[in-house]
Amino acid sequence: MSADPALIWAYLSQGPLLWLTATLAAYALGAAVFRLARGQSWANPVLISVVLLGLLLTATGTPYATYFEGAQFVHFMLGPATVCLALPMQDNLPRMRAAALPIVAGLVAGSVVAVVSALAIARLFGLGGEVIASLAPKSATAPVAIGIAENLGGQPTLAAVLVLLTGICGAIVVTPLFNALGLRDWRARGLAVGTAAHGIGTARAFQVNPTAGAFAGIGMGLNAILTALIAPLVLRLFG
């Protein structure tokens, strides 16, 4: 048995163990930076881990497909996690009922504006085809958006990247934006960020305020359903 580091690397870099470990380690590092930055929104753990892993893959010349062999175990959990979103929705059923009309208004406004404005701007810049089909469901949570993009003729991995960028963007701008606008209703702030920026926005809302977090969960869950219904219609308008 040779102890040649190149051989060990060749073995490890092809198997799932290394890239699964790297994914969890990068996320743990991102979460630590986030804690050190005292929850500042620019220190988003997802953004930090994606950048670290992206640099690592580029530096080692590892194809994304090889990386995904290991990371797919984490990715797979998106499906069951989506099912589990039923839990916070169930827990918040009384509050949802009490604010049913504002929720519907905020959800429909946020969801429609997200899809229509994104496609209008993309069209303005001359984008089309696969790219805008991948962009249309960007505000829905990743597993849903990927499914919608596939149905619309988009690219699943591009859709995932656009979903992620949307989530990070929402999580970074939400607090300064609503503070500047003087918007103080935590329910409205939460619902809006869950609708516009899905799970990453919801994770951010939970860090800021529990009521905002609960309403963000409601917004994300309902918008997953609504985007599946409206994205095909809006795409037909711009397609």
Add this chain to the structure above:
Amino acid sequence: MVPALVTILGFQLVGEVVSRGLHLPLPGPVVGLVLLLAAMRLRPGLADWLRPVGQGMLAHLSLLFVPAGVGIVAHLPLLRDQGLALLAAIVVSTVLALVAGAGAFTLVARWTGSKE
């Protein structure tokens, strides 16, 4: 833990079958979510039984986005050409959607007298 996990995966599995079988626009996990909500209405004890596993999964929700996000390395050429347009579309539409969503919620809440 295992029975709860089986239940959650079971709802996802049934959701996939229903979604594909009936050609629904909703992806399987979302159908599973809707079915689980309906099941919890029928059996209120189900929520507490699933909670330990379900909450563990939701606590690390943002970790689950990382593998798909790293897919950005596979799209660098596209992003080099169209990245600025895509970024503009994402940033502007996210800000507009946040303002529209929170604004509509606040207006209707004021109008219907709904308070936090």
